[in-house]
Amino acid sequence: MKLNDHILLWNHVFIKVMDVRHVTLHKDKGLRNYRLPTSAFLYTIRGNAQIWLDQSVHKVERFHVLHGGKGMCLNIVTEDELEYYLILYKTILALPSSRDIQQLLERENPFQCQYAFAPHQPLSLYDKVELLEQAWRHSTELGNIHVKALLYQFVYELLAQLHRQGTQPLKPDLMAQAVAYMHEHYRQPLTLESIAEQLGCSAGHMSRTFKKHMHTSPIHYLGQVRAERTMQLLMQTDATLQEIAERVGYPDAHSLSRSFKKYIGLSPVRFKKERLQQSWHQDLPTTMLTYAVQQKPSRLYNDIDYQYRYKARGDIHMQGRIKVTAMTVVLCLSLLLAACSTQANTTGGTQTEANQTTAPTTGEKSNGDAQAGVQAKTRTVSTLKGDVEIPAEPKRVVSDQYMGHLLKLGIIPVGVRSFMLSEAWIEKAGISKDLIAGIEDLGAFPMNLEKLTYLEPDLIIGSMEKNIEDYQKIGKTVFLPYWEGLSTAGPLEKFRRISEIFGKEQQAEQWITGYKQxxxxxxxxxxxxxxxxxxxxxxxxxxxxxxxxxxxxxxxxxxxxxxxxxxxxxxxxxxxxxxxxxxxxxxxxxxxxxxxxxxxxxxxxxxxxxxxxxxxxxxxxxxxxxxxxxxxxxxxxxxxxxxxxxxxxxxxxxxxxxxxxxx
Known part of the structure; x- marks a missing residue:
């Protein structure tokens, strides 16, 4: 980012000092995989070392300043004794702030940026950081004001030297951080919000950025990481499903089985049975069967701060080729099974009546292109929040109301609000228990955003205006209020409104005619x-x-x-x-x-x-x-x-x- 923007944002935030540490690392006693809990300055004053901030390595000698954002992974390998100061701080945007400032912070966020440089006037910075550490060590309520003042002096001097030396901060690779964090912590009960919190950004920003670069949602990616590890444990051990579930971040075997089938296309038990029956398994040692749904974690791996483990593979060239072949076969087979399962699944938002009122919105058919016949079809529906372009025939519908309306139109939602799944009319109307069991419980208002992201809906129907913005961050959303003030629209009008979203007006009118009779x-x-x-x-x-x-x-x-x-x-x-x-x-x-x-x-x-x-x-x-x-x-x-x-x-x-x- 531009240094001028960096300076501008520093002028619009309040700073809270979280910790100031004066650390001496002896030779060969480095720091391994310490994930920064907040934004941080690291100022080395003596010694030589190699310091990693995420994947960027810096060779430091004597005086050197490094900055990293919350969630970045810090590694230090000392060449001789290293002495440094570590300043941990948080920033809060001052209110009121202009919309431009808020957008700049969301887009650039200098407090998450990474940079490193050797200051031309190191002792000026040293004087300030030394006073800062002493004031922090002996701080009182009044002394805390002095601590803040000293930090501002340190920041002023640092930014001035950055400006004079022409050093430009670099934006962090949020995707690399998120991927590394999920590979490290997939055993924990992660949520979209908890991952974003660790990486110092909003859940919405991380979700949008992740989808843009990775072409999938963070939670879906996390599920793939867990599925990969589950496949490894199934093939390399005799662990029970409950033991595996607890190892890969699920509360029980049922949750693991349900998720595994979503990603791989078949149950864990069936997966293991079919893999053991395949002849190519007999030709490879179990330790060489490494399955890859997504990229592997980096070689620096940890479960908790200050722990480090490096597993050397040492594969010879031929063994590496065999491993790649094995992984390719597994991935292709898994995708094929998943595709077959998707076609066979009749409870995943399938509609019983095709929409006849849609038209393609992109592209003309080309005689020379075999793929040109497959065109994306959309419809435009009018809502209280404006026109919304939605899939012509959505297959994965989620709604926080209207489950009965959807089912009557032949649309089986993939997820609904909890209350919808226990309505008394379900049993009295003869709705199949198996059908209801296949619909995901998304909690109360607002629907659980993590689960909602996980389902990857192609259409979300929301009935409460205050929740719509969160839903829109996840997928195409139609706002259809159930209550209008303290009143409701007529029930037949409600049904018509739902039918219009899906182009099923004729089907709705047919039922209404029979009902009126x-x-x-x-x-x-x-x-x-x-x-x-x-x-x-x-x-x-x-x-x-x-x-x-x-x-x-x-x-x-x-x-x-x-x-x-x-x-x-x-x-x-x-x-x-x-x-x-x-x-x-x-x-x-x-x-x-x-x-x-x-x-x-x-x-x-x-x-x-x-x-x-x-x-x-x-x-x-x-x-x-x-x-x-x-x-x-x-x-x-x-x-x-x-x-x-x-x-x-x-x-x-x-x-x-x-x-x-x-x-």
């Missing part, structure tokens, strides 16, 4: 139960709080009762601006209709309402015109959601309640 049949069955001039109200009791649902925009069955069956709401319900109102028990009589539907009568706190004198004094209660339904417990029921499956079940439930009370 069922509604008309239901109206005939319940005709006369609600007399002319009578009204209906819907009350919900939840955690000792009383709600009354609106005639429009409500939930928990209100759309079925009011909009579909056309039961007459009270004036209060008609006048509500939102989908519901929270009321006190004392004013309940003002909201009560001639017939009352009660949602959650068995939930916590409901008895306080239902046993009260106010409740028992209501005309509807005295006449027995009360209909208890639904429960918002841990799993919820078919009235919680408004997908097509839930609407079908709700219609039957409400009609049966009314018929049971028919006089």
């Amino acid at each position: 069922n509604v008309e049949d239901a109206k005939k069955k319940i005709a006369g139960i609600i007399k002319e001039g009578e009204t209906v109200s819907i009350v919900q009791v939840a955690n000792k709080t009383l709600y009354v649902l609106a005639a429009e925009g409500g939930n928990y069955g209100s759309s079925t009762i009011y909009e579909m069956l056309g039961l007459p709401p009270t004036k209060k319900a008609l006048d509500m601006k939102e989908g519901f109102e929270t009321i006190s028990l004392e004013v309940l009589p003002e909201y009560a209709g001639d017939h009352i539907f009660v949602y959650g009568s068995h939930d916590k706190g409901a008895n306080d309402v239902l046993n009260s004198s106010i409740w028992k004094g209501l005309a509807a209660v005295k006449k027995g015109n009360v209909y208890m339904y639904g429960s918002f417990d841990d799993k919820g029921d078919e009235f919680v959601m408004e997908d097509p499956y839930s609407l079908e079940l709700q219609l039957d439930s409400i009609v049966n309640l009314l018929l049971a009370n028919k006089k």
Whole structure:
């Protein structure tokens, strides 16, 4: 980066000194694989050594300044006794800062840059670093201010000499750092956020940069590293799957098996069995079967700071050629099996109906190019956040709502929010348990970003605006709000909106037509139960709080009762601006209709309402015109959601309640 930008950013940050160390390394007592916990200055004042910052090696003699960012790997090999100072520091961008400054920091970040130079005026720097170390050693609350002041003096002198000597800092190789870190720490429960934290950058920046240069996501790459090590342990040991899982970063054998099959295309047990049956295994010693899904870690390898292990291979030329051949065969076979598995998999986001409304967006067919017939197809959909270009026929859909809508359209998502997987309508609607088991649990709002990245979705549907920006960093995202303020769109309108994303409007309208016919049949069955001039109200009791649902925009069955069956709401319900109102028990009589539907009568706190004198004094209660339904417990029921499956079940439930009370 430009030194002027470097200086500019130093003027816009606060500095926090984390540690100042004065270190003497004796000859042949170097430092091995110390990963910098923060940004750092290293100032050598005596001795000779070779110092590595990641893959860059520097020959230092006497006075030498080096700088490295958080997560860089520091190695020192001494040639004689080496004395140096190590200053560890953090920076925080001062607020408010202009957008240009924020973007410059995100793009360049001098505090992560690497540089090394021999200062022309070393004693000027030495005076300041010596005072800094002494002040740090004896610092008090007041002394900490002095420490900061001394560090600023050191930085000023250093930048001035950098400027005079024309030394330009180099941006760190973030990809090399990330790859090395994953190879070193794949045994640990890594997340996208934890890796980025160790490397001193944001999760979004690392993910974007990694995808740009590596053509895959960091978490997907980590899975490949673990798959490679799993293959080695399967073929070279008799360890159990649980033992291997604990060795390669998975909590249990089930998680390992599921991930291994995703990357290799078959289970670990089947992989080992088939490899042992292949004749070419008989010709190679087990120790020479080194499988490579991705590049190998560098020769400097460590599990924790200050540990070092170097394994010399010493392969002869012919042995190296055999190893490369073996690895190539394994990789090709693995990719072939994975491709076959992908074609056979019917639960990975496959759609049952092809999209007929799409058109290619790139390229014209060339007679001389055999590949020209394969064209990428996309569709443009309009959202509240603008037009979004999405795959015409997405195969790996993830959604934090709308699972029932997707399934009714023949789209099986690869991942959804946890609650979606335990909805009560699933079993009642006859949805296969195996189908649900194949859908990844992505946690609560917002969906787990690590798992989401791992799934590599080609389309994400988000229902909450605050989460959309995070989802967009991972893949194509469509924002489709479930709630609009405190109201919801009509359930049929919701279904239409979902169908429009996938170009399946015709399929949606076909279901809607059938559903409306069922509604008309239901109206005939319940005709006369609600007399002319009578009204209906819907009350919900939840955690000792009383709600009354609106005639429009409500939930928990209100759309079925009011909009579909056309039961007459009270004036209060008609006048509500939102989908519901929270009321006190004392004013309940003002909201009560001639017939009352009660949602959650068995939930916590409901008895306080239902046993009260106010409740028992209501005309509807005295006449027995009360209909208890639904429960918002841990799993919820078919009235919680408004997908097509839930609407079908709700219609039957409400009609049966009314018929049971028919006089």
